Ligand SMILES: [Zn+2]
């Protein structure tokens with residue numbers, strides 16, 4: 001069987017014919033396998049959903065308990081048969097519960113990696129490379145200008161600014177699922193022990209992380225009336241809120257944003273960011289390239305992001321590669337609370 | 346270099362003027378000579394390096410990276426220096442010759458660039474880039490290409506300098522143009538350690554006075570008394586300051602742009618005339634125009650002269666530069682800026698009266714008894730005294746008769762009232778991703794109007810617009826493009842454009858020219874999206890005949906250079 005007979009591109013998303021299921025479908029389908037809880041990958045209204053326990057819980061928090069007909073739990077590392085295909089979920093290191101999906105059919109091994117990163121993240125399991133024939137990768141940061149710096153130095157930037165401006169509130173934009181909690185965990189590792197304040201929109205997901213056993217220390221929801229008293233505190237909010245009137249009610253706010261996009265100056269300025277923090281939940285260029293090599297795949301399919309550059313690189317390495325031009329990922333943003341512009345980063 | 350790079354990085358992200366000022370002043374106070382002097386020169390654009398052109402940097406990165414990956418990256422980032430700074434492959438620690446020597450100092454960079462031969466430069470630059478981090482590389486590349494646009498104006502940089510010694514910025518301005526980096530005598534004077542620098546500039550730049558849009562004044566027809574104002578044409582050239590003075594018996598004449606950059610080199614014909622005219626000693630604020638047979642040429646013509654790198658006698662002959670004077674800031678040694686406009690104007694008339702009218706003439710006063718009369722003049726400059734020069738009139742300037750000449754943009758003194766642009770309803774056909782900060786949006790729009798094709802009405806592209814909309818409208822347009830894409834060609838998306846489905850954009854533009862480069866045969870000047878016509882079906886958009894008619898009424902010469 002050729003890989004293209006096993007996985008096809010349909011308007012709903014990637015479709016596995018031997019198993020009769022879709023991966024991360026963008027429209028309602030009968031049977032969906034979901035890699036992780038970001039809203040461009042995990043959508044409501046499917047007949048059945050197979051995903052990790054954590055991803056199912058995230059979907060329930062976002063869309064309510066009835067987000068699909070039947071929810072099935074995928075155990076990491078356990079291979080199950082679906083129709084004529086076998087599927088195995090393995091950690092992707094992207095956000096809590098994120099997984100890659102290995103599909104074996106007709107003697108061919110294909111890995112749909114969803115979104116993934118290789119950098120350290122105390123809030124989720126690390127990425128595990130899977131040997132395969134075809135590796136399906138994202139390319140959100142698929143340009144060699146994206147090289148994420150050392151995490152500790154970025155967290156240090158925020159703490160240094162707090163020391164320099166002890167009376168100003170530091171408003172940090174971060175995606176509600178994953179980035180916000182990772183930032184909290186990194187701040188705790190760096191010894192920051194004051195309460196961390198969060199925008200109401202990220203409270204439930206943060207509670208979920210804590211319930212899943214991720215230590216985040218004391219997290220308090222911002223009470224509107226008390227914003228004026230939060231000088232010198234760290235406040236984490238959805239990216240869309242950093243330029244809102246909401247943010248201006250804090251004492252002389254320093255506007256910050258934690259995202260891989262902050263590597264490019266024009267992006268930071270576009271958002272009016274004064275303290276860009278380059279912290280990303282996606283792989284940077286070097287990690288994309290290294291991961292492709294590690295999987296040993298002879299063929300690479302690129303779902304979304306900067307496909308052209310990554311496809312070109314694969315070809316210069318003697319790998320077969322093609323862009324899938326998938327619509328609906330990244331485009332809509334990843335966060336129900338930040339419904340615009342770029343993908344979660 | 347690292348301390349300077351850190352300053353530039355902070356400045357680049359800091360929107361507040363006062364915070365920028367504090368950052369720059371703190372740097373100048375804490376950094377030793379000569380680094381701070383070179384830093385200041387770099388910030389004000391006073392350093393140029395003949396040897397470091399973008400081509401050199403492109404060459405270095407081309408040796409180290411894949412050309413396709415570089416091209417895609419550059420297209421995404423939108424800035425050469427930043428792209429190279431981010432992509433530069435740093436040598437692995439432990440590799441031979443890379444035992445991490447310290448990063449270069451700013452002084453080392455500046456002095457090396459001044460003395461290194463053309464052939465040495467690439468290796469020097471590559472060595473520095475190897476030992477700096479992303480921010481250091483970015484700052485170095487910005488510096489050596491003379492592209493330090495970090496949101497710190499020359500004026501602000503001088504104000505920061507003045508703050509070290511609690512001086513007035515204008516005191517710095519007045520000694521400035523005679524000085525050379527790294528300004529050690531200037532710092533000594535500011536810090537009270539030395540005398541005022543000797544070489545006082547005989548032809549200094551004086552920060553210009555700017556205006557506000559008249560429409561910004563609520564109900565200006567009732568709020569402003571026409572009898573308190575004078576009006577004149579707003580000419581479509583470049584605003585300049587022409588200055589000449591004597592120092593130790595020698596005359597110096599200079600031409601400055603409104604930002605204080607000296608542009609004398611581009612206009613040797615004017616400089617010769619100003620130096621040679623014994624009556625020209627002082628400072629004039631005016632508009633630089635091209636005059637042929639006494640007739641003002643359009644901005645396109647001026648643009649052709651500005652685009653040329655070498656100033657040949659033929660160019661000077663074909664594009665004679667001329668100044669149309671608005672104001673007199675100094676006459677001889679006397680500073681006139683504190684006088685009321687009416688008084689400066691009569692001094693200006695007498696002053697210009699003694700000069701060669703081929704080179705400098707007066708911008709005429711437009712008399713008006715009331716606002717409707719001025720509105721009529723603005724709508725029809727040809728009929729209101731501008732005559733054949735009317736095409737070069739952008740609108741009118743309205744100035745309080747009692748206004749002193751105040752640097753900057755003071756409130757309530759000077760107003761500009763621009764002519765209404767041309768407007769056409771066109772259909773969005775293609776959209777392309779923007780550069781830099783807009784790279785996540787489809788922000789460049791190709792639009793077309795209807796014409797009769799062989800198979801019935803068809804849309805023909807007539808231009809491209811990438812500004813005129815608010816950020817909110819950009820988000821709406823971007824969403825529309827993504828939802829209605831019918832085809833993709835690399836970074837370009839084709840968008841639905843039929844008679845019944847599609848989006849109409851109201852496009853405003855300043856003028857129209859015949860063009861052989863465009864399929865429609867016409868090219869617009871400064872097209873921009875003035876309104877999004879969500880309400881209008883594409884079939885009701887304008888036809889090419891509308892543009893043809895405009896072209897017949899307002900002909901502009903065809904440009905050779907896009
Ligand atoms: Zn994701």
Ligand SMILES: [Zn+2]
Pocket residue numbers: 038040041115138329330334343
């Ligand atoms: Zn994604």
